[in-house]
Amino acid sequence: MKVLKIYFLAMASLASSIAFSQQGKDGPRVIAATTSVNEYTTLSTSVSAGANTLPVTASTLNANGRFTGNLAPGDLVMIYQVRGVFINGFASGIFGSPNDSTWGRPNDLYNTGKYEFAEVRSVPNGTSIVLDCNLQNSYDINSFFFKAIVIRVPRYTTLTINSPGVLTCDDWNGTIGGVLAVEVQGNTVINAGGSVNANAKGFRGGSLVGDNLSTFGVSQAASTDGQYGAEKGEGVTGYQSDYDLWGGRYGRNAAANAGGGGNAHNAGGGGGANASPQYQQWHGYGIPDLTGVNYNIAWGLDNAAIPGYNAANTAGGGRGGYSFSSSNQNAITTAPGAAAWAGDLRNKDATGFGGRALDYSTGRLYFGGGGGAGDQNNSGGGIGGDGGGLVYLMVYGNISGGGTVTSNGSAGANGQGGTGIITGIDAGGGGGAGGVIVLNAVGGVANTLTCNTNGGVGGNQVINLTGSTAECEGPGGGGGGGYIGISSGAPTRNSNGGNNGTTNSSSLTEFTPNGAMRGCPGITNGTITNFTISAVNATICSGQSANLTATLGGTTPGGISIIWYDALVAGNQLGTGSPFNTGALTSTTTFYVGTCPGTYRIPVTVTVNALPTVTITATSPVCAGAPPFNLSGSPATGTWSGTGITNATNGTFDPSTTGTGTFTVTYSYTDVNGCSNTDTEPVVVNAAGTATITAVAAVCTGTAAFNMSAAPAGGTWSGTGITNAATGTFNPATAGAGAWTITYTVAGACPATDQETVTVNATPAMTSANTATICSGNAVNIPLTSSVGSTYTWIGNNNANTTGESFATQTTATLNNTIINTGTAVETVIYTVTPTSSVGSCPGPVQQVTVTINPTPTMTSANTATICSGNTVTIPLTSNVGSTYTWIGNNNANTTGESFATQTTATLNNTIINTSTAVQTVIYTVTPTSSVGSCPGTVQQVTVTINPTPAMTSANTATICSGNAVTIPLTSNVGSTY
Numbered sequence: 002m003k004v005l006k007i008y009f010l011a012m013a014s015l016a017s018s019i020a021f022s023q024q025g026k027d028g029p030r031v032i033a034a035t036t037s038v039n040e041y042t043t044l045s046t047s048v049s050a051g052a053n054t055l056p057v058t059a060s061t062l063n064a065n066g067r068f069t070g071n072l073a074p075g076d077l078v079m080i081y082q083v084r085g086v087f088i089n090g091f092a093s094g095i096f097g098s099p100n101d102s103t104w105g106r107p108n109d110l111y112n113t114g115k116y117e118f119a120e121v122r123s124v125p126n127g128t129s130i131v132l133d134c135n136l137q138n139s140y141d142i143n144s145f146f147f148k149a150i151v152i153r154v155p156r157y158t159t160l161t162i163n164s165p166g167v168l169t170c171d172d173w174n175g176t177i178g179g180v181l182a183v184e185v186q187g188n189t190v191i192n193a194g195g196s197v198n199a200n201a202k203g204f205r206g207g208s209l210v211g212d213n214l215s216t217f218g219v220s221q222a223a224s225t226d227g228q229y230g231a232e233k234g235e236g237v238t239g240y241q242s243d244y245d246l247w248g249g250r251y252g253r254n255a256a257a258n259a260g261g262g263g264n265a266h267n268a269g270g271g272g273g274a275n276a277s278p279q280y281q282q283w284h285g286y287g288i289p290d291l292t293g294v295n296y297n298i299a300w301g302l303d304n305a306a307i308p309g310y311n312a313a314n315t316a317g318g319g320r321g322g323y324s325f326s327s328s329n330q331n332a333i334t335t336a337p338g339a340a341a342w343a344g345d346l347r348n349k350d351a352t353g354f355g356g357r358a359l360d361y362s363t364g365r366l367y368f369g370g371g372g373g374a375g376d377q378n379n380s381g382g383g384i385g386g387d388g389g390g391l392v393y394l395m396v397y398g399n400i401s402g403g404g405t406v407t408s409n410g411s412a413g414a415n416g417q418g419g420t421g422i423i424t425g426i427d428a429g430g431g432g433g434a435g436g437v438i439v440l441n442a443v444g445g446v447a448n449t450l451t452c453n454t455n456g457g458v459g460g461n462q463v464i465n466l467t468g469s470t471a472e473c474e475g476p477g478g479g480g481g482g483g484y485i486g487i488s489s490g491a492p493t494r495n496s497n498g499g500n501n502g503t504t505n506s507s508s509l510t511e512f513t514p515n516g517a518m519r520g521c522p523g524i525t526n527g528t529i530t531n532f533t534i535s536a537v538n539a540t541i542c543s544g545q546s547a548n549l550t551a552t553l554g555g556t557t558p559g560g561i562s563i564i565w566y567d568a569l570v571a572g573n574q575l576g577t578g579s580p581f582n583t584g585a586l587t588s589t590t591t592f593y594v595g596t597c598p599g600t601y602r603i604p605v606t607v608t609v610n611a612l613p614t615v616t617i618t619a620t621s622p623v624c625a626g627a628p629p630f631n632l633s634g635s636p637a638t639g640t641w642s643g644t645g646i647t648n649a650t651n652g653t654f655d656p657s658t659t660g661t662g663t664f665t666v667t668y669s670y671t672d673v674n675g676c677s678n679t680d681t682e683p684v685v686v687n688a689a690g691t692a693t694i695t696a697v698a699a700v701c702t703g704t705a706a707f708n709m710s711a712a713p714a715g716g717t718w719s720g721t722g723i724t725n726a727a728t729g730t731f732n733p734a735t736a737g738a739g740a741w742t743i744t745y746t747v748a749g750a751c752p753a754t755d756q757e758t759v760t761v762n763a764t765p766a767m768t769s770a771n772t773a774t775i776c777s778g779n780a781v782n783i784p785l786t787s788s789v790g791s792t793y794t795w796i797g798n799n800n801a802n803t804t805g806e807s808f809a810t811q812t813t814a815t816l817n818n819t820i821i822n823t824g825t826a827v828e829t830v831i832y833t834v835t836p837t838s839s840v841g842s843c844p845g846p847v848q849q850v851t852v853t854i855n856p857t858p859t860m861t862s863a864n865t866a867t868i869c870s871g872n873t874v875t876i877p878l879t880s881n882v883g884s885t886y887t888w889i890g891n892n893n894a895n896t897t898g899e900s901f902a903t904q905t906t907a908t909l910n911n912t913i914i915n916t917s918t919a920v921q922t923v924i925y926t927v928t929p930t931s932s933v934g935s936c937p938g939t940v941q942q943v944t945v946t947i948n949p950t951p952a953m954t955s956a957n958t959a960t961i962c963s964g965n966a967v968t969i970p971l972t973s974n975v976g977s978t979y
Contacts, residue, residue: 023075023120023570023601024397025158025186027068032166032195039170040067040153041177044080045128047147049139053122055080055130055151062153072124075570077154077600078132079182079393081116082140083173083368085147086237086257090223090247097223097248102285104222104248105238105256107357111147112139113237114365118154118184118395120600122571133571134597137558145246146239152180159187160396162404164194170390172202175240179203179368179390184600189396189442191404191450199390201411201457203368203436205240206385207232207262207270212251215265215378217325220350222254223247231262234273234371234385234431236356253321255285255354258370260318260385260431260478264351265376266344267427269321269475269517270413272456272499273370273388273434274356276484276523277316285354286310287319287478287518290501295333299512302336303349312498312522318355319459319501321373321431322475322517323347329471329508337516344472351376352516353431355478361524366391369436369483372413375428375460375475381418383429383460386411386499389436389483399444400490407453408436410499413460413477429460429476432499432520435483441529446490453495456480456520459502466507473509475516476502482523488531496523530556534563536594536605542676543587547607548580551594558598566593569602583607610674615639617668620654622685624751629655632666634680639670645684656686690753692716694745697731699760701843706732709743711755716747722759731759738763738789762841765791767834767848774853776936777803777822781852784815790839795850797832803854806830822854825882827933829853855934858884860927860941867946870915874945877908880938884929888943891924896947899923915947918975922946951977 030038040062048055055078061071062078072078087109090097097104115138122133130151140149160183162168173179181199191197211227219229225245230252233244236259244250253261253268260271272287289300289307300307323337327344337347345351356370369388376382389408394400410433418427435454440446459477464470479499487494498520503513532555539547551563565575575581575592583592589609595602618633632641632652641652643666645659654666663683671677695710709718709729718729720743722736731743740760747753765787773781785793795816797806802824822828830852836845858880866874878886888909890899895917915921923945929938951973961967971979 024156024184026075027155027157029159030157032162032168035167035169037170038067038155038168039180039182040064041171042151043176044140044142044149044151047141048136050137051135053132053135055132057128057130057151060124060127060130068153068155072121072130072153074121074123076121077118077156077184078121078130079116079118079152079154079180080140081150081152081180082112082114083148083150083179084237084239085111085113085141087111088238088247088257092245092248095224095226095249096221097252100222104254105357107257112141114367116366117598118600134599137598146243150177152182154182154184156184157186160185160189162191162195162197164192166195168197170199170202173204173368173390181390182393185394185396185398188398189394189400191400191402191406193403195402195404197392197394197406199392199408199436201387201433202390203388204235204259204273204371206371206387206413206430206433207234207260207374208384209374209377209382212374212377212382213380215267215376217266217345218348219264221252221264223249223252225249225251227251228265230264231270231374231376231382233262234259234356234373236273236370237359237367253351253353255356258356258359258367258434260356260370260373261353262373263321263353263376263428263475264324266325267376267378267474268324268348268351269353269428269459269477269502270373270375270383270385270431271321271353271355272318272431272459272478272480272520273372273385273410274317274358274481275367275369275388275434275436276361276482277358277521278524279314280316280358280360282315283317283357284310284315285317285320286315287317287355287520288312288315288498289518290514293512296512299332303516316358316521318370318372318431318434318456318481319478319498319518319520320355320516321353321375321459321478322428322502322504322515323349324351324475326473327471332509332512347516349516352475353478355518355520356434356481358481358521361484361527366437366439366484369410369434369480372431372433372457372477372480375416375430375477377418377427379418379427381416382427383414383416383477385430386413386433386457386480388433388480389454391437393439394441396442399447400440400442400450401447403449405451405453406438406440408438408483409453409455410434410457410480412457413502415460416462416474423464423466423470425462425464426472426474428474429462429502431477432457432459432480434480434520435496435523437484439529440487441531442488442490443531446487446492448491450492452485452492454483454485454523455495455497456482456499458499459517461502462504462506464506471508473504473506473515476504476514478517479520481520484524484527486527486529488529494525496525498522532557534594534596534603536603538606538608540608540610540674541586542610542674543612544585546585547583549583549592549605551579562597564595564597566595566602569593569604610676612676612678613670613672615668615670615678615680617680617682619682620684622687623656624687624689625656625661626689627656629653634668636670639668642667642669654684659686661686661688687751690747690749690751692745692747692753692755694743694755694757696757697759699762699841700733701762701764701841702733702738703764703843704733706730711745713747716745719744719746722761733761736761762838762843763789764843765789765836765838765845767836767845771848771850773850774855774934775820776855776934777857778819780817780819782815782817783850785834787836787845791836791845792839793834793836795832795834797830800828800830802828803830816850820852820854822856825856827853827855855931855936856882857936858882858929858931858938860929860938864941864943867948868913869948870950871912873910873912875908875910876943878927880929883932884938885932886927886929888925888927893921893923895921896923909943913945913947915949918949920946920948949975951975
């Protein structure tokens with residue numbers, strides 16, 4: 002089926018957690034007994050869509066004292082068009098025409114079933130109600146059948162229904178009642194044993210007024226004469242005299258959703274109708290009871306199609322039973338209308354039609370149709386059952402509990418009638434149709450809840466016999482099911498058609514329905530929608546405006562408008578749409594947003610934070626070219642801007658970037674709330690003074706003090722080495738070596754300074770040896786060093802007794818000459834060494850380096866000697882200068898006594914034995930060393946010859962005769978003389 006779009010504003014707000022003053026204004030409610038909570042009035046004239054004033058019979062809407070006061074701004078009302086359907090048919094004499102099944106078909110619903118909720122803006126007088134939003138629908142009133150009512154709806158914070166409490170409403174009386182509507186801001190709990198009940202609060206069943214005469218063989222659709230049939234039930238077209246416009250209140254045809262009355266003679270009334278997913282498949286019959294043996298055969302004797310009618314292919318209320326019969330025949334074999342039945346022949350064309358199901362696809366809601374009355378002629382016909390009313394719970398929380406919500410139709414009354422030995426011989430009334438239940442719960446509906454919009458059962462024929470009879474009349478048809486719509490959830494939902502009535506006549510035991518049929522089921526899966534409005538609070542800074550945004554969620558109706566107000570109720574409209582600009586604000590302000598259509602507003606608060614107090618600390622005038630400086634602002638962490646600002650974070654102002662003049666700087670600060678403010682301050686930059694120092698070339702520490710020069714005159718000097726601040730005297734010696742910054746300051750409004758670096762290079766001082774002693778012929782080698790890196794020049798004096806000294810200027814870093822002392826005395830050569838610093842070429846003090854040259858000894862003693870073996874060689878050692886000596890002989894294998902270990906005596910003396918017979922030599926090496934300077938002299942070789950000493954080898958005895966000559970040749974081991 003098409004979704005039933007019941008638009009109801011379920012407003013949610015991110016803007017505030019407070020309860021809104023309209024919603025929940027009636028506080029919490031606990032129901033513990035049967036209680037009605039609504040008040041009603043009627044529209045006094047028709048109103049059109051777009052109007053916002055309701056003309057009503059009475060605007061107080063508190064006739065029963067069910068509220069704490071009369072209707073007031075912020076209250077909620079529901080406007081509902083109860084009746085006003087044009088049907089097919091017209092009066093033709095005392096009968097309605099056309100006399101077929103089309104009589105009573107809805108031709109134009111007009112505004113019937115339309116409704117809306119609206120908030121009250123004002124109650125200007127006793128007969129007017131001004132609404133906050135213009136009407137979405139038109140509502141019609143006339144003196145005939147158009148009926149529209151206004152219901153006052155309580156606005157609870159919570160609703161609890163405890164056992165045995167029953168929340169109910171007034172019966173529909175043809176003018177007001179029939180609607181139970183409640184709004185609940187929070188949750189609704191319907192506990193087990195508690196209920197919400199609009200049973201039989203809807204359209205009224207057909208009455209027995211004017212029907213106690215009867216005739217036979219009637220098949221008229223409608224009549225203004227009660228002898229032809231019983232009253233139709235009430236429906237969306239009207240009731241009783243309202244039907245006369247269309248041809249009459251009596252008769253079998255269904256007027257829209259109202260059940261038809263049973264025709265004469267004693268046919269049963271049809272059940273009322275309400276909703277059906279296949280509402281267009283109406284036949285006027287309903288659903289046959291097939292529970293009995295061979296019932297299908299009996300139904301087929303009536304109409305071959307009837308056994309095939311079921312919940313899927315037919316709609317509306319159940320048909321009433323057949324008219325009067327007086328013969329006991331077999332209904333399984335004898336068709337209705339057969340003469341054998343006698344009486345009115347069980348006339349099937351006299352049965353009251355079941356009401357027509359209505360179209361719910363457009364979002365309309367209807368009371369359950371009233372059942373038609375059973376025809377009577379013994380003052381005991383059964384009246385039709387009343388239809389169920391309309392239950393609408395608008396709950397912004399959830400609905401829970403184990404209780405019930407019901408809007409069932411009531412049963413048609415049993416046929417009574419008769420006196421004496423037989424009673425119960427008039428027809429039964431049709432059951433009322435189920436009503437409407439709408440549970441629009443933003444939080445959903447619990448599955449523990451049970452919802453019922455069942456049709457009422459048809460009235461029975463209960464014959465009480467004090468004697469035997471074959472008489473039988475028609476039972477009533479069952480009412481059709483109603484409508485159940487929920488927003489979400491899975492409660493138990495029943496919208497069953499009511500069962501048909503039965504007869505206990507002894508002549509119809511084989512087919513107790515006797516032509517009466519069940520009502521068709523209604524709609525249990527109706528879906529309703531709502532929409533939400535949400536808005537977000539805003540925070541701004543004083544003097545700013547806010548763009549407030551309202552968001553709609555859910556399913557919104559076409560043409561909805563978002564509207565902004567200055568009050569929660571009534572007040573002034575400030576704007577429409579979203580976003581809404583508040584304009585500049587200087588204090589916290591609450592706005593209210595709602596919708597049209599809509600039922601209340603939500604607050605949206607704009608918190609306005611004060612701007613921070615921002616100040617700049619004043620600064621004195623500065624001079625162009627002055628060094629950058631940081632400005633001071635409060636509070637800290639702001640940002641700076643303006644001419645001269647070179648660092649926006651630190652507030653650095655650089656006069657060198659501005660030129661001269663007055664410059665405005667701005668300090669901007671944003672606090673934790675995001676609010677910003679600024680302060681401005683002028684900064685005066687005066688022309689800069691001038692000071693220029695004449696550059697000074699690098700000097701040496703030994704340079705004499707001198708006066709520096711600068712312009713303009715009259716300034717003050719400072720810095721290392723300045724010994725007179727007025728004259729700028731710079732003393733290099735005082736300053737010492739280094740690069741010294743000298744400052745010249747000229748006082749005034751814009752003092753000027755200049756700085757010059759004076760470089761003082763260190764004067765070298767010799768640190769190398771200034772004396773050396775060498776031996777003649779040796780080299781003097783003195784590495785030249787000084788206190789600073791330097792180069793050197795050196796030159797020696799010209800000594801007549803020496804050779805080798807340089808007496809031309811040398812530039813090496815080592816003083817080196819090989820000098821020969823040509824005399825025997827100690828000589829000196831004096832060198833002059835001049836250092837010059839490598840940096841700055843500063844000449845240092847001259848150093849005299851004295852080099853002593855000791856003479857080298859030359860041997861003057863004998864260098865040969867000859868001795869005989871065994872004698873001592875003695876050679877006094879002498880040289881040209883006083884010396885000491887070392888001497889050593891070579892080791893001759895044929896001699897002994899020579900010294901071949903070094904000797905240090907000044908006399909070479911050894912006693913040497915020649916152990917051979919040959920002349921031997923021993924060579925001595927003599928080394929002189931001067932006594933002054935220990936200069937070694939030239940080595941001297943001294944050769945000593947050792948002659949062998951002869952040994953006689955001739956006979957040392959002889960014996961001769963006397964006289965003889967003794968002749969002994971003399972011989973020795975060496976050639977000798979003897």
